[in-house]
Amino acid sequence: MDSSTRDRVNNMIRKAIKTYLYRILIHIPVGMVVPIIAKLNDMVALVFGLGFLIYEINEDVNHLKDGAYIDIQGFLIGIAAMSIFLLV
Helix, strand or coil, rough: CCHHHHHHHHHHHHHHHHHHHHHHHHHHHHHHHHHHHHHHHHHHEEEEHHHHHHHHHHHHHCCCCCHHHHHHHHHHHHHHHHHHHHCC
16 A cells, blocks of 8 residues: 555544544533433433434434434433433
8 A cells, every 4th residue: 555545544534533523522412411301300301312312313314324323322421421420
């Protein structure tokens, strides 16, 4: 593999990693809202969480097909982080 091809591949990998991390990071705050809402009203938190999941799956299956699992991972990380914070 020559130098220019290696550079293009490295740039593509870097861009993919940045995109992946960005998508996770922008969905963490959305997930962090769920435990806060759950302290106020469990049913509203459930509807919010399920609504988000349905939205992401629909977006992935019918529209963008961009790997909604990445957004859902960020959402779940946010739920876990805030839940641990609220329990400690």
